[in-house]
Structure formats: structure tokens, C-alpha cells
Amino acid sequence: xxxxxxxxxxxxxxxxxxxxxxxxxxxxxxxxxxxxxxxxxxxxxxxxxxxxxxxxxxxxxxxxxxxxxxxxxxxxxxxxxxxxxxxxxxxx
Amino acid sequence: xxxxxxxxxxxxxxxxxxxxxxxxxxxxxxxxxxxxxxxxxxxxxxxxxxxxxxxxxxxxxxxxxxxxxxxxxxxxxxxxxxxxxxxxxxxxxxxxxxxxxxxxxxxxxxxxxxxxxxxxxxxxxxxxxxx
Numbered sequence: 001x002x003x004x005x006x007x008x009x010x011x012x013x014x015x016x017x018x019x020x021x022x023x024x025x026x027x028x029x030x031x032x033x034x035x036x037x038x039x040x041x042x043x044x045x046x047x048x049x050x051x052x053x054x055x056x057x058x059x060x061x062x063x064x065x066x067x068x069x070x071x072x073x074x075x076x077x078x079x080x081x082x083x084x085x086x087x088x089x090x091x092x
Numbered sequence: 093x094x095x096x097x098x099x100x101x102x103x104x105x106x107x108x109x110x111x112x113x114x115x116x117x118x119x120x121x122x123x124x125x126x127x128x129x130x131x132x133x134x135x136x137x138x139x140x141x142x143x144x145x146x147x148x149x150x151x152x153x154x155x156x157x158x159x160x161x162x163x164x165x166x167x168x169x170x171x172x173x174x175x176x177x178x179x180x181x182x183x184x185x186x187x188x189x190x191x192x193x194x195x196x197x198x199x200x201x202x203x204x205x206x207x208x209x210x211x212x213x214x215x216x217x218x219x220x221x222x223x
Contacts, residue, residue: 016115020116020118020197020198021118024118024202027202048202049212050195050198050199051212051219054195057220
């Protein structure tokens with residue numbers, strides 16, 4: 001299983017468009033991907049569900065933890081890391 | 093991929109909600125606004141909704157998100173005006189309009205089914221905002 005902790009620097013956190021992009025990116029992989037808000041100490045939620053991701057209430061500066069399990073877990077992690085670190089500018 | 097129709101008494105609310113939802117889906121989902129009696133008048137209009145249903149029509153179905161009251165009745169009338177075989181592919185959602193549209197557009201963009209998208213949109217009413 002792949003694991004990653006990363007700070008969300010986007011001013012909008014993981015709400016609305018960044019949340020949508022996060023879910024759309026996660027859903028493009030077969031791996032089981034989970035995410036939690038470390039700063040708020042939430043439980044892990046399904047990264048492929050918009051409701052789950054928005055319910056984490058990730059604000060600017062919060063740290064999130066992502067886990068991925070499955071054949072393409074490594075690629076999924078790279079894509080999600082790139083999305084968050086790149087400030088959610090990725091065009092798909 | 094399903095289509096989405098936004099029905100509100102206010103043409104501006106319908107248009108604005110559709111724009112917001114479209115931004116969330118990253119232009120992947122067909123989202124059509126059907127607000128007001130016409131572009132200027134508050135109310136609902138079955139013929140405008142019918143035109144929106146036809147524009148948003150997909151093989152996977154159409155989810156209608158609406159505000160309340162006569163929006164429901166006008167939408168039901170519009171659905172009745174569709175050819176019989178197309179009526180089953182339209183679902184009126186119990187979801188809150190704006191929150192539901194945001195969630196529905198993302199879920200629809202993932203290629204989820206009409207039922208799955210509607211279930212997620214309805215759940216949006218339980219999403220906490222202040223904690």
C-alpha cells in the first residue's frame with residue numbers, strides 16, 4: 001500500500017473545484033484510494049466520492065493523508081501529488 | 093454519462109447554479125438551466141423545462157434538480173410531454189438545489205449512473221458546513 005502526507009496550499013482548500021479535480025483524478029485509477037484530513041483528525045474517506053472528500057473540510061494549510069492500494073496505486077499517488085503540489089492547475 | 097437540468101423559480105438562480113455545476117464537472121457534463129417563466133419573470137414554465145430536458149437528454153438519463161413548489165409540478169408536466177419511452181430516463185431529485193447540483197455534476201463527470209448520482213446529490217443535504 002502506498003501512503004502519502006501532503007499539505008494543501010490552495011486558497012480554496014479541497015472545496016468545490018479543487019475537490020472536484022481531486023475526485024476526478026482519483027476516480028481515473030482502479031486502485032482503492034482513501035484520504036483523510038490529518039489537521040482535523042478525521043477518519044479515512046473514499047477519495048472517489050465528492051461527498052466524502054468535501055466532508056473532510058480541507059482548508060488552506062491543512063495536511064491530508066492519502067493511501068492507495070491496487071495495481072496502479074503508484075501512478076495514482078503520483079497523479080494526486082502532482083495535482084495538489086501543482087496547485088490544481090492540471091487540465092484534463 | 094447522464095445529463096442534468098436545473099429548475100428554479102429564478103432564471104438567474106438556475107443559470108448561476110448551472111454555471112457553478114459546470115465548473116465542477118470541468119465541462120464534461122451536459123447541464124442545462126430552465127429557470128423562470130421567461131428570462132425576466134420569476135416562476136416556472138413546463139415548456140422551458142421540456143426544452144431543457146430534450147437538450148440534456150442522454151442515453152444514461154437526465155437528473156432534474158429543482159427548488160420547490162411549482163417547480164415540481166411544472167417538471168412533472170414537462171416529463172409527461174416527453175415521448176413515453178423517454179419518461180423513465182428522467183429522475184426528479186429530492187436533493188437541495190445548489191449543494192445537490194455541485195455533488196451531482198462531479199459524480200456525473202465520473203460516469204456514474206442516474207441512480208448513483210441522485211443518491212449522492214440527496215446525501216449532500218447532510219454535508220456539514222460549520223464544524
